[in-house]
Amino acid sequence: MxxxxxxxxxxxxxxxxxxxxxxxxxxxxxxxxxxxxxxxxxxxxxxxxxxxxxxxxxxxxxxxxxxxxxxxxxxxxxxxxxxxxxxxxxxxxxxxxxxxxxxxxxASSLVGRSVIAVNDKAVVDTTKSFTGKVVVPQSLSNCTVTITDKDGKTIKTIQMGEQKAGNADFIWDGTNDAGEKVDPGTYTFKATTTVEGKALEMYTMLPATVSSVTISQTGGEMMLNLAGLGSIALSKVQTIGI
Incomplete structure (x- = not known):
């Protein structure tokens, strides 16, 4: 070609x-x-x-x-x-x-701080007065907080009386129903009431101390490790104290 x-x-x-x-x-x-x-x-x-x-x-x-x-x-x-x-x-x-x-x-600023979060357990120093909160959904004629120890034994029953909707404070002086001081430790708090003849359980907000903080490496939410109580998300914390 x-x-x-x-x-x-x-x-x-x-x-x-x-x-x-x-x-x-x-x-x-x-x-x-x-x-x-x-x-x-x-x-x-x-x-x-x-x-x-x-x-x-x-x-x-x-x-x-x-x-x-x-x-x-x-x-x-x-x-x-x-x-x-x-x-x-x-x-x-x-x-x-x-x-x-x-x-x-x-995270570094939160370690050692006291926080208040929705929880039903708290580490209590019974030599001092302990203050917690109950989330009241509506006006109630009566509200009761029952405190039990780690074995499930009822230690104290606190009658809060009539409450309006909002956060209601209660104080525990560290004594049992007989007026005797109990040992420091982890206690469970249960708030109940009766609405139209039906028992209703309410949330409690209790103080705790931040022992350490876990930061997510994937962009997730920061977790607060509470002394003696496990972990809780930062978004569930209601108040940060000193």
């Missing part, structure tokens, strides 16, 4: 086509080398490799069949999107780092 020559330049067009094919192979080699050098995933291209491929493609396009302008525009749009996603990821990582630093600072 006779070769086709460009008589104005003296360049064999078949050679040009072969050279274009060779450069296209070189383009693939460049992409492989870039991924190998950067340690990138074989199935993903970084923005630098993508831009290098685009420039190489422009430089080595087939002169007999040049790349369509619309295809270049589409590739440039893809590159712009890739750049935007990369910038967004960097911003999100920065925000996440700041959030963790803020959590760590907040």
């Amino acid at each position: 006779a070769s086709v020559n460009d008589t104005t330049s003296g360049v064999n067009l078949n050679d040009v086509i072969k050279a274009s094919s060779k450069k296209a192979e070189d383009t693939s080699s460049i992409a492989s080398a870039t991924n190998s050098k950067t340690g990138a995933n074989k199935n993903a291209l970084g923005k630098d490799a993508f831009l290098q491929l685009l420039v190489t493609q422009m430089q080595n396009q087939n002169p007999l069949d040049p790349q369509d302008n619309s295809e270049f525009v589409a590739q440039l749009a893809q590159f712009s999107s890739l750049e935007g996603i990369t910038t967004l990821n960097e911003s999100v990582n920065t925000i996440a780092g700041s959030f963790k630093s803020s959590q760590a600072l907040q």
Whole structure:
């Protein structure tokens, strides 16, 4: 088969086509080398490799069949999107780092502090008066708080009388129903009432001391480890004291 020559330049067009094919192979080699050098995933291209491929493609396009302008525009749009996603990821990582630093600072300030949270147990120093709260859902004619020890034995029954809706305080002086001081330890508090002849149990909010804090590594909620009582989410804390 006779070769086709460009008589104005003296360049064999078949050679040009072969050279274009060779450069296209070189383009693939460049992409492989870039991924190998950067340690990138074989199935993903970084923005630098993508831009290098685009420039190489422009430089080595087939002169007999040049790349369509619309295809270049589409590739440039893809590159712009890739750049935007990369910038967004960097911003999100920065925000996440700041959030963790803020959590760590907040955690260090909570250790050793007293908090009040919804709970039914508390570690009580019976040599001092103990104050808790009952969450009253509506106006009640009577409210009772029953205190039991770790063995489930009833130690004290506190009659709070008539209460309005809201948080009602109660005080335990550390004595049993016989007026005798009991030993310090962990006690359970149960608040009950009667509404329309039916028994109703209510939430109690009790004080506790934060012994340590657990910070989530996945962006979850910070957990407070309460001395002798286990863990509780920070969102469940109603009051933070000294």
